[in-house]
Amino acid sequence: MKYDFDTVYDRKNTNSLKWDFAMERHHSEDELPLWVADMDFKTPPQVIEALKKASDGAFFGYTEPKEADKKIVSEWYKRRHGFYPDPESIIFTPGTVFGITTAILAFSDPGDAIMISQPVYYPFSEAVLDNGRKLISNELVRDNKGRYGFDFASFEKQITENDVKIYILCSPHNPVGRVWKKEELEKIAEITLKHDVLVIADEIHADFIYEENEFVSYASISDEVRNNTVLATAPSKTFNTAGLQISPIFIFDQGKRRLFRKKLGALGYSQVDFLALAAMKASYTECDEWVDEVVDYIHENILYMERFLEERLPELKMTHPEGTYLTWVDFSGLGLSDRDLERFIREDAKLWLDAGFIFGKSGTGFERFNLAAPRKIVEECLNRLESAIKYLKK
Numbered sequence: 001m002k003y004d005f006d007t008v009y010d011r012k013n014t015n016s017l018k019w020d021f022a023m024e025r026h027h028s029e030d031e032l033p034l035w036v037a038d039m040d041f042k043t044p045p046q047v048i049e050a051l052k053k054a055s056d057g058a059f060f061g062y063t064e065p066k067e068a069d070k071k072i073v074s075e076w077y078k079r080r081h082g083f084y085p086d087p088e089s090i091i092f093t094p095g096t097v098f099g100i101t102t103a104i105l106a107f108s109d110p111g112d113a114i115m116i117s118q119p120v121y122y123p124f125s126e127a128v129l130d131n132g133r134k135l136i137s138n139e140l141v142r143d144n145k146g147r148y149g150f151d152f153a154s155f156e157k158q159i160t161e162n163d164v165k166i167y168i169l170c171s172p173h174n175p176v177g178r179v180w181k182k183e184e185l186e187k188i189a190e191i192t193l194k195h196d197v198l199v200i201a202d203e204i205h206a207d208f209i210y211e212e213n214e215f216v217s218y219a220s221i222s223d224e225v226r227n228n229t230v231l232a233t234a235p236s237k238t239f240n241t242a243g244l245q246i247s248p249i250f251i252f253d254q255g256k257r258r259l260f261r262k263k264l265g266a267l268g269y270s271q272v273d274f275l276a277l278a279a280m281k282a283s284y285t286e287c288d289e290w291v292d293e294v295v296d297y298i299h300e301n302i303l304y305m306e307r308f309l310e311e312r313l314p315e316l317k318m319t320h321p322e323g324t325y326l327t328w329v330d331f332s333g334l335g336l337s338d339r340d341l342e343r344f345i346r347e348d349a350k351l352w353l354d355a356g357f358i359f360g361k362s363g364t365g366f367e368r369f370n371l372a373a374p375r376k377i378v379e380e381c382l383n384r385l386e387s388a389i390k391y392l393k394k
């Protein structure tokens with residue numbers, strides 16, 4: 001490998017949400033954090049260089065993305081995923097969740113039903129409920145191998161019964177790690193078009209795809225689908241720049257784009273962050289090789305964890321991730337209540353993870369691990385877990 005992902009850096013005292021806010025978030029300092037989704041690898045050197053250059057000028061005034069900056073986002077999609085989304089469709093926002101929230105406000109009214117598929121990234125439900133919309137969850141179904149999928153009959157039934165206006169698709173899916181197949185996306189498209197449901201597709205994890213799986217952008221399905229899609233992405237997951245807030249949102253239909261822009265203005269947002277834009281440019285143009293390597297490294301972490309659990313902790317069942325850098329593990333074999341499981345994870349295993357139930361009721365008994373970290377951290381996490389389980393069984 002050209003790049004180093006093995007070095008463990010001390011991220012304490014760097015204003016890191018993951019490492020420096022244990023007390024504020026009611027955790028203890030000795031819990032090893034594998035929760036919030038940023039990486040414990042350094043950002044690609046090309047991005048660091050671009051940020052240094054941008055800072056050298058000593059001016060941090062207003063800026064704006066040019067047409068060429070939009071093109072590099074579309075070209076990244078084309079290079080990595082074989083689909084060229086029209087760069088003219090892009091509207092920049094300070095974050096994917098901000099973009100999704102803006103779309104909810106622009107394309108629905110208070111009281112309207114918005115559907116998600118839990119267990120899913122929890123800010124989706126917050127964005128719906130905090131804006132006075134009605135939350136509908138079409139639960140994913142889990143087979144006996146722990147793989148998740150849609151139940152399309154109930155998906156359609158819930159849409160018609162609740163007069164759903166918007167569906168928020170997580171693709172690839174956080175936390176269950178599915179990379180949705182083209183046929184699955186086509187089925188979602190067929191049902192949502194039939195019932196006039198707008199789709200917000202969050203593709204922020206699209207660059208983390210493993211083995212034979214292939215990422216298909218929802219917007220690539222057809223022209224009709226594209227015009228009914230708000231496509232949200234960001235460089236932040238791929239290049240580990242979550243603290244540099246910028247998120248291109250593709251809205252392909254001109255009328256919808258106008259409405260979205262109006263809502264964005266009404267929320268008081270106009271110009272993008274100066275440093276975030278500089279970082280984004282370097283990210284999407286100079287870091288392909290870094291991304292190839294980081295994806296391989298994380299894939300090895302995933303396989304390492306899977307082997308470890310199979311061989312040493314068979315009572316825990318991990319869903320094999322097809323994508324994302326997150327793993328989803330069923331702890332129900334330990335027979336603990338939600339409360340006892342949380343206590344066990346924090347106090348016995350000394351880990352800071354994301355508890356499954358925050359992703360929805362169906363996440364009860366699960367924990368989500370973030371494996372975008374040097375192998376040593378993953379090893380330490382699993383060793384802590386093994387010792388705690390041994391102690392629990394005594």
Ligand SMILES: Cc1ncc(COP(=O)(O)O)c(C=O)c1O
Pocket residue numbers: 037094095096097098121170174202204205234236242247
């Ligand atoms: C599915 C998904 N969407 C959005 C985000 C966050 O994006 P942003 O920081 O751009 O709002 C995350 C972060 O973990 C995520 O997993």
